[in-house]
Every structure is written in C-alpha cells, then in structure tokens.
C-alpha cells in the first residue's frame with residue numbers, strides 16, 4: 001500500500017520513521033512513496049517533493065496522510081485527494097473540524113473515507129474505541145483532558161510553582177504545542193477535538209463556533225493556590241453530551257476533586273472517558289501529543305484502510321449546540337465584578353468569587369459582558 005505523506009514536521013516525520021522502520025509485518029506492507037514539503041531546505045529525503053500534483057496524479061498512491069497542520073493548503077489538498085478517489089488520513093484537527101461536512105460529503109461522493117484517529121488524543125485509540133462501543137451502545141456523553149500542552153503546563157505549575165511562560169516554552173520544545181500556541185492555551189485545540197469526538201460519538205456535526213470555549217491563558221498562581229488549598233486540581237476539560245435534537249459541548253478549566261482519576265493525569269498525557277448504557281464509564285489514557293505517539297495513530301488508520309476496516313459511513317446530521325443544560329458552580333477571578341453581582345454565591349478573595357449554581361450559558365454571557373481580558377474562569381466539581 002503506497003502512501004503520499006503531506007508534511008514532514010513533528011507528526012509527518014514520525015509517520016515516515018515508523019513506516020520506514022517496518023517493525024511489524026503489517027507496517028512492512030506499507031511504503032511512503034512521496035513526501036510533500038514546503039521548502040527546498042526540507043528536501044532531506046529523495047522521496048521529498050515540493051509539488052502536490054506529483055502525489056495527486058500518482059495512481060499507485062492510494063492513501064494521502066495529511067500531517068501539514070493549518071487550514072490551507074491542507075484542506076484543498078485533502079479535498080483534491082478525495083476527489084481523485086484516494087483515502088485521506090489526517091492528524092489535523094483544526095482543518096477537519098472546520099471543514100468536516102465538506103470533506104465527509106466529498107468522501108462519500110467518491111467512495112472513499114476520511115480517518116482522523118490522530119487528530120484527537122494523540123496516540124490514544126479513542127476513535128477506534130468509540131467505533132467499537134457504538135456497535136453495542138449509544139454513547140451518551142464524553143469528557144476528556146484533550147490537550148497535552150496545557151496539561152503539561154498545569155502539572156508543572158502545580159508541582160514546581162513555575163511560571164506559565166517558561167512551561168509553555170518547554171512544551172513547544174518537546175513538540176507538544178501547536179504552531180500557534182494560542183490554539184492550545186485559549187482552548188481552541190480542545191474545541192476542535194470535542195467537535196470531532198461529537199462526530200464519532202454521536203454522529204452529529206456541530207459548528208465549532210458554537211462550542212463554549214475557555215482556556216488557561218489568564219490562569220495565575222493565586223488561582224492554583226485556591227485550588228490546592230481546597231483540595232482541587234485544575235485541568236482543562238472538553239465535554240460533549242447527546243440530547244437527541246441538540247448537543248451540549250464546551251471547553252473549560254475545571255477544579256477537580258482529588259479522587260477524580262482525571263486529577264492524576266501527568267504531563268503530556270491525555271485521558272478521555274465515554275459514558276454509555278451497558279459499558280458505563282470507560283476511560284482511555286495515553287500520550288496525547290508528541291511525534292511518535294501521534295504518528296502511531298496515523299499509521300493505525302493507514303493499516304485500517306489497507307485491511308479494509310473502514311468505519312461505517314452514516315449520514316451525519318447537523319445539530320445545534322445548547323449549553324443551557326450544562327449547569328454548574330464557577331470560580332471566577334476578574335477585576336470587573338459588577339457584571340456578576342446577581343450570580344455570586346461567596347467571595348474567596350478580593351478579586352475572586354464562586355457563583356451560585358448557574359448554567360454555562362449564563363456564566364459565559366456574564367464573562368463576555370465583563371469585557372476583562374485578565375478574567376479567569378473554571379468550573380468547580382460538585
């Protein structure tokens with residue numbers, strides 16, 4: 001099975017390494033025939049090309065593995081590959097979550113499929129698990145620590161009292177962070193992963209802009225101190241629940257109780273938990289970022305295609321996101337408390353308070369109205 005690899009960065013290089021190494025008989029059936037790179041300086045292998053058409057027009061290449069990142073030209077290349085009847089495997093959650101409907105429709109029209117295990121949870125076989133659980137059960141909800149960079153930052157800040165900016169730099173050096181790290185620290189990376197998990201778990205498509213999203217850019221030592229003093233651990237959590245006609249989906253820092261298994265997920269690891277009727281809660285833990293773990297997931301998808309284990313393609317219906325059903329208690333630190341007066345339950349410091357039980361929609365609306373770029377919000381586990 002011959003593969004055209006798009007991108008030779010952190011993930012692309014890992015895919016090439018795993019396939020070239022051929023550790024198992026399945027991997028030895030695969031061959032990276034061409035590698036698309038952006039610049040002359042990246043032409044480090046005789047298979048490298050600067051011309052996507054060489055991959056597109058090569059009839060021997062049946063699978064295009066898109067590991068470029070970014071929206072364009074990744075989206076156009078993936079679309080063209082599908083139109084040519086090539087399977088697409090992608091690790092690019094931003095691109096796929098943004099163009100999901102377009103790419104799935106193009107795949108169906110051309111009798112091929114799009115595979116995206118690596119786009120969500122790095123090396124964790126989360127999508128494969130969802131396919132398997134759904135053979136027996138409807139998935140009711142999921143929650144996860146979906147971002148290695150922020151988990152790494154939060155863990156190191158908690159353990160060593162280190163500075164946010166230094167930890168971000170380390171996560172970048174380790175190859176965990178996105179090209180634009182604001183995708184990590186503002187929660188967008190998790191938002192894309194939540195959207196793709198909604199697709200796989202519920203067969204629903206959602207507009208990524210409707211997913212309520214808060215990140216950890218504004219977290220400060222004082223917030224973590226409050227957390228520790230009250231026996232909580234702060235983690236950035238993505239969730240989704242299926243309500244039939246609509247879904248609830250959000251990304252928000254959460255103050256988790258010490259006995260929550262999510263509280264002890266270290267460094268670049270991710271954990272994702274599904275909830276379904278007969279299986280109950282099932283959790284999946286592994287390295288959510290990094291070259292070889294993510295490349296492992298890409299190669300798994302390639303082997304799925306080669307072994308003809310395509311997930312069934314169902315018609316996917318667009319559903320609205322409605323977070324009125326998401327009720328909780330929120331910790332908010334802001335210099336502008338006036339917007340929150342009716343929502344406050346008690347103050348925990350001069351600038352921070354805990355709300356009454358309110359909906360996420362109310363909390364998000366008040367946070368937007370406060371118009372305070374230093375505001376930090378987290379949901380407190382009950």
Ligand code: HSE
Pocket residue numbers: 119121122146147148149150176177178184189288289290
């Ligand atoms: N930037 C992402 C993370 C990479 O830190 O989890 C894996 O998707």
